[in-house]
Amino acid sequence: MWSQSSMSKPKTLLExxxxxxxxxxxxxxxxxxxxxxxxxxxxxxxxxGLKEKGLKVRRPDKTFATIDHxxxxxxxxxxxxxxxxxxxxxxxxxxxxxxxxxxxxxxxGLDSPHQGxxxxxxxxxxxxxxxxxIVCGDSHTATHGxxxxxxxxxxxxxxxxxxxTQCLFQKKPKNYAVNxxxxxxxxxxAKDIILALIAKIGIDGxxxxxxxxxxxxxxxxxxxxxxxxxxxxxxAGARAGMVAPDETTFDYLYHRPLAPKGxxxxxxxxxxxRFPTDEGAIFDKEVTIDVSSLEPMITFGTNPAMAIPxxxxxxxxxxIADSGQKSSLQQALSYMDISPGRQLLDHPIDTVFIGSCTNxxxxxxxxxxxVFKGRKVAVKxxxxxxxxxxxxxxxxxxxxxxxxxxxxxxxxxxxSMCIAMNGDQVAPGKYSVSTSNRNFEGRQGKGAxxxxxxxxxxxAAAVTGKITDIRSLEIEIL
Amino acid sequence: MKRFEKFSSKSILLPTDNxxxxxxxPARFLKITDKSDLGKNLFADWRYSSSGELTDFVLNRSxxxxxxILITGDNFGCGSSRExxxxxxxxxxxxxxxxxxxxxxxxNNALKNHLLLITLEPSEYSQILATISSSPETEFTVDLAxxxxxxxxxxxxxxFHFPIDQFSKRCxxxxxxxxxxxxxxxxxxxxFEARLPVYPL
Numbered sequence: 202m203w204s205q206s207s208m209s210k211p212k213t214l215l216e217x218x219x220x221x222x223x224x225x226x227x228x229x230x231x232x233x234x235x236x237x238x239x240x241x242x243x244x245x246x247x248x249x250g251l252k253e254k255g256l257k258v259r260r261p262d263k264t265f266a267t268i269d270h271x272x273x274x275x276x277x278x279x280x281x282x283x284x285x286x287x288x289x290x291x292x293x294x295x296x297x298x299x300x301x302x303x304x305x306x307x308x309x310g311l312d313s314p315h316q317g318x319x320x321x322x323x324x325x326x327x328x329x330x331x332x333x334x335i336v337c338g339d340s341h342t343a344t345h346g347x348x349x350x351x352x353x354x355x356x357x358x359x360x361x362x363x364x365x366t367q368c369l370f371q372k373k374p375k376n377y378a379v380n381x382x383x384x385x386x387x388x389x390x391a392k393d394i395i396l397a398l399i400a401k402i403g404i405d406g407x408x409x410x411x412x413x414x415x416x417x418x419x420x421x422x423x424x425x426x427x428x429x430x431x432x433x434x435x436x437a438g439a440r441a442g443m444v445a446p447d448e449t450t451f452d453y454l455y456h457r458p459l460a461p462k463g464x465x466x467x468x469x470x471x472x473x474x475r476f477p478t479d480e481g482a483i484f485d486k487e488v489t490i491d492v493s494s495l496e497p498m499i500t501f502g503t504n505p506a507m508a509i510p511x512x513x514x515x516x517x518x519x520x521i522a523d524s525g526q527k528s529s530l531q532q533a534l535s536y537m538d539i540s541p542g543r544q545l546l547d548h549p550i551d552t553v554f555i556g557s558c559t560n561x562x563x564x565x566x567x568x569x570x571x572v573f574k575g576r577k578v579a580v581k582x583x584x585x586x587x588x589x590x591x592x593x594x595x596x597x598x599x600x601x602x603x604x605x606x607x608x609x610x611x612x613x614x615x616x617s618m619c620i621a622m623n624g625d626q627v628a629p630g631k632y633s634v635s636t637s638n639r640n641f642e643g644r645q646g647k648g649a650x651x652x653x654x655x656x657x658x659x660x661a662a663a664v665t666g667k668i669t670d671i672r673s674l675e676i677e678i679l
Numbered sequence: 680m681k682r683f684e685k686f687s688s689k690s691i692l693l694p695t696d697n698x699x700x701x702x703x704x705p706a707r708f709l710k711i712t713d714k715s716d717l718g719k720n721l722f723a724d725w726r727y728s729s730s731g732e733l734t735d736f737v738l739n740r741s742x743x744x745x746x747x748i749l750i751t752g753d754n755f756g757c758g759s760s761r762e763x764x765x766x767x768x769x770x771x772x773x774x775x776x777x778x779x780x781x782x783x784x785x786x787n788n789a790l791k792n793h794l795l796l797i798t799l800e801p802s803e804y805s806q807i808l809a810t811i812s813s814s815p816e817t818e819f820t821v822d823l824a825x826x827x828x829x830x831x832x833x834x835x836x837x838x839f840h841f842p843i844d845q846f847s848k849r850c851x852x853x854x855x856x857x858x859x860x861x862x863x864x865x866x867x868x869x870x871f872e873a874r875l876p877v878y879p880l
Binding site for chain 2: 271369621
């Protein structure tokens with residue numbers, strides 16, 4: 202089943218993974234799941250379901266948990282302990298700890314050097330591997346697709362199903378090729394590519410599809426940059442986004458703690474090399490972006506598709522014919538209190554957040570640090586590393602000192618101000634520039650107004666206090 | 680799960696496009712460890728201000744209480760995978776959502792909670808909007824067996840056929856438990872696992 206004869210129909214990466222994971226093909230396909238990641242917010246009711254039915258976790262060895270969403274990022278200086286937002290957060294976390302203990306699941310918890318945002322730690326531990334099916338009760342599970350895995354978010358009922366059976370009923374998704382050609386210009390990054398794609402095809406442009414990012418530009422991006430792109434696939438409606446595994450993938454995984462070792466490594470790499478899409482395979486949909494034409498991107502509205510190049514003007518609802526789209530845009534601009542037709546450049550801001558499963562990895566922090574070096578922040582700025590491991594690497598490299606000297610807050614790892622469940626939030630009516638993935642109304646706190654952007658653009662806003670084109674600042678290497 | 684029976688109800692109209700799950704149930708309500716009380720926080724940030732209910736929001740209007748059908752814009756349920764969204768909709772008392780399209784993860788989650796998603800063609804949806812705008816008290820009948828949304832107007836019946844995958848339909852019609860079905864494939868799963876490549880996990 203793992204080899205492809207020369208006579209068979211050319212297949213996409215998605216089709217190869219799908220075909221190797223079908224357990225039963227009846228009225229609905231039963232698909233096997235190789236890796237199940239768990240966190241505190243979407244799992245409690247699933248474990249309760251198991252207990253009520255007297256079921257066990259079928260494969261605790263393929264199930265891994267961490268704590269990220271409701272975890273505080275601030276340590277109380279009076280007792281050196283994390284300051285939890287409220288008793289509900291504490292209860293939810295305690296419940297995950299006891300559920301993992303009861304069902305024999307590895308938990309990278311509060312005292313673990315591997316704790317972090319679920320989509321940051323999976324890859325860095327080497328849990329995420331090419332050709333896998335990966336699920337998690339979180340829509341940004343798409344991140345893991347950067348390794349050539351089929352990774353998608355599921356609801357809590359499905360979390361329970363995977364815990365109990367390691368399987369899910371699934372409908373085969375369609376193939377959507379995203380051809381990324383050309384070379385990025387100075388100051389433009391992976392985040393700008395994905396924002397440009399979402400703006401181009403719309404927030405539901407890929408519903409029912411899985412993206413495969415292809416082309417010269419993606420081949421030349423690092424794994425961390427590929428993760429940033431795959432992460433936001435869901436913001437265009439795609440449940441998953443993937444990149445064919447290549448030498449960059451293998452180099453990243455080699456020597457990761459839970460990646461295969463020795464002979465198993467060689468065997469795994471030769472298997473992984475069979476996954477890339479065959480020449481001549483057919484995609485249901487296709488889009489091409491020449492990334493050399495991109496500018497830094499920023500959102501102006503209340504969904505990630507409402508994004509424009511940083512020097513462009515905010516669209517005018519009066520110029521839109523479709524009544525639904527027109528009213529959405531009107532509502533968004535009213536929520537954001539932004540007038541149509543204006544440029545966002547120089548718009549004052551109140552907060553900057555650098556973090557989230559989209560942009561909290563070492564290279565994201567390094568990019569931001571280049572901007573902070575020798576400058577001071579003009580607004581409240583949170584820098585939240587994606588994991589304990591990222592935090593340690595950054596501190597070993599002295600990057601934390603650059604942030605601290607600039608006056609930014611260097612926090613403990615977690616989802617933090619991306620979802621604002623842990624006490625880190627933007628005040629009502631205030632503006633933030635955020636490296637996270639969603640600018641929905643109230644996402645960063647009730648009434649908060651979010652501009653999504655890259656770490657470079659967010660850092661530029663932090664040091665100027667307003668929306669700034671990173672290319673207008675003198676930065677050494679970009 | 681109970682079987683999904685045919686029912687009739689007037690509707691609540693919220694015709695905004697791209698309503699995301701953060702609006703359906705804001706993240707601060709996700710700290711619960713059960714499924715209770717979510718209905719009262721459905722659309723919390725559109726429904727309440729710090730001083731209480733916002734009287735002009737559709738869910739707060741007296742005539743809309745007890746209605747079981749929500750008619751809403753394109754791409755309903757986009758965003759996060761939180762199943763708290765359908766839990767909140769069902770907890771509030773809704774049984775069917777009518778739109779021109781739904782986001783994928785929300786669709787899965789909704790159907791698993793027997794919240795019926797009725798996808799109409801844009802022209803059909805426009806007809807429904809026109810009907811409600813002239814007669815807001817129109818009573819709709821939802822018939823899953825026939826995959827039909829219908830209403831009477833000027834003593835004539837109008838009906839729209841809607842698609843649904845046959846597996847979800849059967850699960851809802853027969854009140855089937857998906858987990859029970861998956862567990863029944865134990866042998867097939869064990870066989871599959873036996874021929875998996877040796878994973879390093």
